[in-house]
Amino acid sequence: MYLEEIELYGFKTFVSNTKVILSKNITAIIGPNGSGKSNMVDAIRWILGETKMTLLRASESSDLIFSGSNIKSPLSVASVKMIFNNEEHTLPIKTPRFIIERRIYRNKESHYYLNGEESSLQSVLSTFNSGGIFGANFAIVGQGRVEEILLARPEEKKAILDKVA
Amino acid sequence: MYLEEIELYGFKTFVSNTKVILSKNITAIIGPNGSGKSNMVDAIRWILGETKMTLLRASESSDLIFSGSNIKSPLSVASVKMIFNNEEHTLPIKTPRFIIERRIYRNKESHYYLNGEESSLQSVLSTFNSGGIFGANFAIVGQGRVEEILLARPEEKKAILDKVA
Amino acid sequence: IKSEFEKTLGEVEKNFAVFFKRMFMGGEASIEKLYDENGEVKGIELNVRLPGKRKQSLPLLSGGEKTITALAFLFALFKVKPSPFYVLDEVDAALDEDNVVRFCELLNEEAKTSQFIVITHNKETMQSANILYGVTMEEEGISKVVSMKFA
Amino acid sequence: IKSEFEKTLGEVEKNFAVFFKRMFMGGEASIEKLYDENGEVKGIELNVRLPGKRKQSLPLLSGGEKTITALAFLFALFKVKPSPFYVLDEVDAALDEDNVVRFCELLNEEAKTSQFIVITHNKETMQSANILYGVTMEEEGISKVVSMKFA
Numbered sequence: 133m134y135l136e137e138i139e140l141y142g143f144k145t146f147v148s149n150t151k152v153i154l155s156k157n158i159t160a161i162i163g164p165n166g167s168g169k170s171n172m173v174d175a176i177r178w179i180l181g182e183t184k185m186t187l188l189r190a191s192e193s194s195d196l197i198f199s200g201s202n203i204k205s206p207l208s209v210a211s212v213k214m215i216f217n218n219e220e221h222t223l224p225i226k227t228p229r230f231i232i233e234r235r236i237y238r239n240k241e242s243h244y245y246l247n248g249e250e251s252s253l254q255s256v257l258s259t260f261n262s263g264g265i266f267g268a269n270f271a272i273v274g275q276g277r278v279e280e281i282l283l284a285r286p287e288e289k290k291a292i293l294d295k296v297a
Numbered sequence: 298m299y300l301e302e303i304e305l306y307g308f309k310t311f312v313s314n315t316k317v318i319l320s321k322n323i324t325a326i327i328g329p330n331g332s333g334k335s336n337m338v339d340a341i342r343w344i345l346g347e348t349k350m351t352l353l354r355a356s357e358s359s360d361l362i363f364s365g366s367n368i369k370s371p372l373s374v375a376s377v378k379m380i381f382n383n384e385e386h387t388l389p390i391k392t393p394r395f396i397i398e399r400r401i402y403r404n405k406e407s408h409y410y411l412n413g414e415e416s417s418l419q420s421v422l423s424t425f426n427s428g429g430i431f432g433a434n435f436a437i438v439g440q441g442r443v444e445e446i447l448l449a450r451p452e453e454k455k456a457i458l459d460k461v462a
Numbered sequence: 463i464k465s466e467f468e469k470t471l472g473e474v475e476k477n478f479a480v481f482f483k484r485m486f487m488g489g490e491a492s493i494e495k496l497y498d499e500n501g502e503v504k505g506i507e508l509n510v511r512l513p514g515k516r517k518q519s520l521p522l523l524s525g526g527e528k529t530i531t532a533l534a535f536l537f538a539l540f541k542v543k544p545s546p547f548y549v550l551d552e553v554d555a556a557l558d559e560d561n562v563v564r565f566c567e568l569l570n571e572e573a574k575t576s577q578f579i580v581i582t583h584n585k586e587t588m589q590s591a592n593i594l595y596g597v598t599m600e601e602e603g604i605s606k607v608v609s610m611k612f613a
Numbered sequence: 614i615k616s617e618f619e620k621t622l623g624e625v626e627k628n629f630a631v632f633f634k635r636m637f638m639g640g641e642a643s644i645e646k647l648y649d650e651n652g653e654v655k656g657i658e659l660n661v662r663l664p665g666k667r668k669q670s671l672p673l674l675s676g677g678e679k680t681i682t683a684l685a686f687l688f689a690l691f692k693v694k695p696s697p698f699y700v701l702d703e704v705d706a707a708l709d710e711d712n713v714v715r716f717c718e719l720l721n722e723e724a725k726t727s728q729f730i731v732i733t734h735n736k737e738t739m740q741s742a743n744i745l746y747g748v749t750m751e752e753e754g755i756s757k758v759v760s761m762k763f764a
């Protein structure tokens with residue numbers, strides 16, 4: 133199973149629909165300061181189920197929706213999609229390709245959709261788990277956070293290993 | 298008044314006497330990871346009177362003395378000197394040039410010397426203060442610490458401004 | 463008979479030691495178990511010794527040395543509990559040129575079995591990518607993604 | 614009649630706004646006073662608005678934007694309470710090429726009246742230096758300083 137593509141709409145600085153096709157190996161993202169690279173990382177973290185607003189660099193979930201600029205007014209919804217290739221049927225899903233979408237509205241209601249049908253966070257997470265995706269965990273290393281794992285106390289380091297075991 | 302030169306002996310990875318002449322404007326220090334650049338910063342912080350071992354990346358003061366390598370055995374004393382040019386007599390010292398030295402021994406005794414004569418921490422600090430050097434404060438920005446000032450709570454930010462006022 | 467935890471720890475330690483030695487071209491790394499009064503494992507600590515230097519506690523390492531040690535440990539966790547993809551945001555920021563080259567070799571090796579999405583400002587890391595995107599802000603406050611290299 | 618604190622705050626805010634605008638080529642920055650129940654100043658907060666964007670709270674800024682905002686504030690403090698020398702250890706690590714250039718312009722300007730010792734891996738920053746030293750570890754575990762450029 134691999135991640136084919138990510139689509140962002142209304143998420144932070146991604147105002148119009150943005151499709152990002154991913155390599156099966158290494159996809160690199162470059163650009164000037166403040167252009168939106170880490171915002172893309174926040175989008176991936178968020179669609180994988182992140183709830184800690186600090187890890188999403190937001191104070192509340194409505195901060196994830198484009199809040200406007202000099203020339204554009206704020207949007208009312210943000211959506212992030214992940215399109216997976218499941219041709220090897222790693223996941224218990226019949227289609228060769230499946231789409232997970234998460235949306236959030238200004239009233240802070242957040243919804244998940246699996247292949248277009250509304251789905252609960254639990255079933256999305258268990259779908260991820262069966263594919264080996266365990267929330268954001270340590271598979272996502274945020275900016276300025278790579279050394280964080282060394283600062284963890286021995287008990288915390290053991291807890292990380294318990295999750296891996 | 299300006300800083301002419303720094304000398305290090307036995308301080309962390311500076312085993313033999315190392316003299317560093319400084320520009321009146323910008324002196325840049327480059328080199329591979331782990332070569333000793335930040336150790337030089339620690340030396341400056343330490344001679345200015347830093348007491349917080351964490352800011353010196355040490356657990357106890359004897360960590361500041363060269364602890365040995367594959368080919369060299371540990372040293373028993375570390376010394377850092379700062380040579381100031383005082384030709385404009387900014388400081389209440391008669392000589393046109395003055396040297397401040399700080400030494401530490403394995404038994405954790407630390408000594409200050411002003412132009413070769415033993416001096417107390419207080420008188421060294423008051424000499425620095427009259428020259429506009431106020432301990433390490435915010436004049437030394439450690440590696441990975443530049444954004445720290447933004448994380449300070451409003452009360453802490455005000456405290457910083459109180460020190461400046 | 464080893465517990466699940468003990469087996470996993472052994473696997474992680476083995477990989478941690480290999481990645482560490484590869485990135486530092488020498489030295490040693492291991493994981494130490496800490497026990498409580500009942501003889502139960504209550505914590506683990508990373509022990510490292512850089513080539514030519516003596517064993518050091520983690521806080522005393524340089525910025526780059528900490529990054530490399532952390533990456534060696536993280537990649538060991540990745541190897542033992544694989545995820546289909548990983549996202550690394552500017553993890554090479556503290557590395558000098560030679561260490562970035564070694565990091566890219568590690569990345570290329572692990573990318574044979576997992577997908578990596580890496581954010582970087584580093585030219586060497588960019589060149590390792592099969593697909594490269596540039597993010598810009600032509601229109602104020604609005605991100606635009608441009609494909610710069612396609613596999 | 615203004616207190617010492619109020620005068621200092623005014624000075625710092627003026628410089629903070631100037632440095633911020635220079636580094637970001639636009640936008641606005643100010644310092645806001647927070648009061649307690651007795652009308653006393655109990656804290657201060659930095660307010661920034663990047664060019665083309667709306668006012669943002671500091672945690673929402675990007676890595677580079679935080680570095681620049683912090684440097685603008687620090688340099689404002691430096692200006693109001695000058696020290697004979699400053700030491701900056703890899704403060705340019707998160708900056709893209711254009712922002713490093715602007716940081717170097719700021720550095721060169723302030724270096725007319727104060728000494729700066731900067732640790733860096735960045736080529737642009739190196740070129741701004743009057744004196745350049747390379748630190749190496751030829752002998753294992755032992756630092757050696759080599760002069761690479763002398764004023």
Ligand SMILES: Nc1ncnc2c1ncn2[C@@H]1O[C@H](COP(=O)(O)OP(=O)(O)OP(=O)(O)O)[C@@H](O)[C@H]1O
Nearest residue numbers: 144165166167168169170171197198199675676677
């Ligand atoms: N909801 C939102 N609406 C509009 N703009 C937003 C929103 N959330 C964040 N931003 C803006 O996005 C920018 C941050 O982008 P991001 O962190 O992705 O930059 P980056 O490309 O990673 O930069 P760097 O190289 O400095 O790390 C900030 O300027 C912030 O103001």
Ligand SMILES: Nc1ncnc2c1ncn2[C@@H]1O[C@H](COP(=O)(O)OP(=O)(O)OP(=O)(O)O)[C@@H](O)[C@H]1O
Nearest residue numbers: 309330331332333334335336362363364524525526
């Ligand atoms: N007392 C000591 N004796 C011997 N070696 C020491 C001592 N204290 C620190 N070191 C070593 O100094 C090294 C750290 O050096 P330093 O932090 O100056 O590197 P750096 O040049 O700043 O690297 P980077 O570019 O990665 O930040 C570590 O390898 C550490 O083991």
Ligand SMILES: [Mg+2]
Nearest residue numbers: 170275675676
């Ligand atoms: Mg970023």
Ligand SMILES: [Mg+2]
Nearest residue numbers: 335440524525
């Ligand atoms: Mg360093």
